[in-house]
Amino acid sequence: MSRIVSGEATLVTFRLVEGYRIAGRHFTTADNVFLKLVASDGLTGYGCGAPMEEVTGESPGETLRVLRDIFIPLAREAPGSWALMKKAAATAPGAPAARAALDMALLDLEGKRAGVPLVHLLGSDRTSVETSITLGIEDDVARAVAHARRRAAEGFRILKIKVGEDWEHDLRLVRALRETLGPAIVLRADGNEGYDERAAESFLRGAADLDLELLEQPVRAEDLGAMARLQAATTVPIMADEALLTEDDAARLIAHKAAGLFNIKLMKSGGVRPGLAIARRAEAAGLGVMIGCNDESRVSIAAGLHLALAAAAGTRADLDGHLDLQDDVARGGVRLLDGTLSITGGPGLGVDVDF
Numbered sequence: 077m078s079r080i081v082s083g084e085a086t087l088v089t090f091r092l093v094e095g096y097r098i099a100g101r102h103f104t105t106a107d108n109v110f111l112k113l114v115a116s117d118g119l120t121g122y123g124c125g126a127p128m129e130e131v132t133g134e135s136p137g138e139t140l141r142v143l144r145d146i147f148i149p150l151a152r153e154a155p156g157s158w159a160l161m162k163k164a165a166a167t168a169p170g171a172p173a174a175r176a177a178l179d180m181a182l183l184d185l186e187g188k189r190a191g192v193p194l195v196h197l198l199g200s201d202r203t204s205v206e207t208s209i210t211l212g213i214e215d216d217v218a219r220a221v222a223h224a225r226r227r228a229a230e231g232f233r234i235l236k237i238k239v240g241e242d243w244e245h246d247l248r249l250v251r252a253l254r255e256t257l258g259p260a261i262v263l264r265a266d267g268n269e270g271y272d273e274r275a276a277e278s279f280l281r282g283a284a285d286l287d288l289e290l291l292e293q294p295v296r297a298e299d300l301g302a303m304a305r306l307q308a309a310t311t312v313p314i315m316a317d318e319a320l321l322t323e324d325d326a327a328r329l330i331a332h333k334a335a336g337l338f339n340i341k342l343m344k345s346g347g348v349r350p351g352l353a354i355a356r357r358a359e360a361a362g363l364g365v366m367i368g369c370n371d372e373s374r375v376s377i378a379a380g381l382h383l384a385l386a387a388a389a390g391t392r393a394d395l396d397g398h399l400d401l402q403d404d405v406a407r408g409g410v411r412l413l414d415g416t417l418s419i420t421g422g423p424g425l426g427v428d429v430d431f
Contacts, residue, residue, distance in 0.1 A: 078117040078189065079155075083148035085111050085177075086431055087140045090401040092371065096212025099240030099270025106371035106401060107136035110431055111143050111177040113151060119188045122406070122429045123181030124375035125173035126343050126397070131297075131318050134171050142174040157182040165346065172321065172346040179347025180379040180425065187424030194379070194424055198352065198386035204418035205384050207393040208234035208264055213241060217249050221256050231414030234262040236394055240270020240294070243279040254286045263287070264394075267294035269318055273302040280310045290337055290366075293317040303334035313337045315366065321345065326354050330361045337364040339394070340383070342376055348383050355387040366392035371400045378409030378425040381417050393417065405430045 087109050095104040111123040125143070127134040146167055154160035160182065164175050187194040195202065209232040214220035224235055237253065239246035246265070253263060265288055271279065276294035290313045295302045297319035307314040313336030316329050321344040329335050338358045345351040355365045367384035369377060377398045384393045395417055398404060409427035411418045420426040 078115045078119070080113050080151040081116050082114045083112060083151055084431075085109060085140055085143035085148065087136055088405060088431075090371070090403065092400045093402055094400070096210075096238070098213060098238045098266070099268040101130070103371065108373050109136055109139040109143060109173070109177060110373070110375065110405065110429060111181050112429065112431065113148075113181045113185065115185055117189070119185055121181040121183075121185035121188070122375050122425065122427055123177035123179070123184070123379075124373045124406075125177035126370040126372040126376060127173035128343055128370055132170070132172055132321060132344060134173050138171060139174045139177070142168045142171040143177060147174060147178045151178070157186065161347065161349065173343040175346035176342040176376065176379075179349055180342070180376060183348055183379070184424035184427075191423050193419050193421060193426060194348075194382040195385045195419060198348070198382060200386045202385040204416050205381070205391065205393045206234060206415055207395045207417045208232070208236040208262070209396045209399070209415070210236045210266075210394070211238060213238045214249070217245075217252050220249055221252050224253055224257060228257055228261055233260065233415050234264065236264040236266055238268065239265045239279070240267035243271060243275040243282075247279055247282040250283055250286055250288065259287065262289050264289050264292065266292040266317070269293055269296050271295055273299070273306065276302075276306055277309065280306065280312055283312070288312050290315045292339060293319065300328065300332040300334040304332050307334060307336055313364065315339050317341075317368065320354070323350070323354055323357060326357050330357070330363070335363065337366060339366045339368045341368045341370065342380055342383065343370055348379055351383050352386060355383070355391070359388045364390060364392065366394055368394040369397040372397040373401065373404050374398045374406040374409040375425065375427050375429060378419070378427050381410055381419060382425070385419070
């Protein structure tokens with residue numbers, strides 16, 4: 077049986093093509109931690125961690141440390157990937173981005189060993205899904221509308237608009253976008269916990285005629301009561317993001333009826349397999365799912381795409397993080413055409429990485 081014989085992890089700081097703002101934060105760079113595992117049969121598997129310290133408490137330095145000092149030595153000893161991931165979860169429960177990198181590297185190896193794309197191992201023959209493209213917060217509505225029109229001209233049919241700092245300004249922006257772009261463009265709004273309950277209520281009430289597809293994490297993640305009240309008072313689905321990391325979180329959200337949609341990200345869930353478990357739990361509860369991302373290399377975007385394709389047929393995707401990076405060290409994995417992401421058809425994740 078093939079086993080892991082060596083591994084390497086490295087931290088890369090990428091400059092963003094364009095800096096952007098979300099509620100309470102501004103980004104100009106992105107830290108990704110890459111993992112390479114080499115097996116005794118000569119195959120190489122790749123993974124990538126893009127931690128979100130504000131959400132999970134895991135810094136890029138911690139992701140790198142866990143991969144180098146814990147997971148790579150563990151990989152050389154563990155008999156199989158399921159056993160290894162179980163040990164990884166028990167050893168480093170507070171490092172989901174590191175676990176995500178490990179999980180995708182192991183699955184990349186399994187796909188390469190089988191000679192098929194990862195999605196086939198996950199039980200699906202789907203090959204593509206439409207993705208949204210994200211627009212950061214802009215103080216100038218006209219500038220934001222111009223940016224949105226450029227994205228629509230590039231073929232994107234789904235726009236995710238960052239909101240959450242000023243509900244009245246946000247409402248003016250969404251109204252301007254709807255009036256400019258018309259009904260064919262899907263509009264999603266993402267509050268990133270920026271509103272209080274009253275502001276979120278006002279925004280939703282004002283947007284009632286604007287055909288918003290969803291409002292993502294409008295209030296603080298821990299305020300499930302406010303999320304539940306907002307969901308009960310509107311026909312716009314409330315999507316849980318920062319409130320959803322684990323299966324236990326999913327169970328709490330379902331029990332509180334606090335969301336109509338789940339945003340599952342590999343860096344929160346700890347990998348493709350835990351993410352798929354959350355998606356199946358959501359489907360069983362009658363909730364919709366979106367597979368999201370941070371600013372991430374093609375390595376983890378490809379893994380997220382395979383997850384999206386393996387989840388329920390109605391799964392949404394917000395997998396645009398690789399478009400933000402300058403000089404990604406990875407190639408392949410995904411193709412983008414007119415707002416639709418497709419797998420390349422290569423085995424495993426289908427990526428090549430230069431490191």
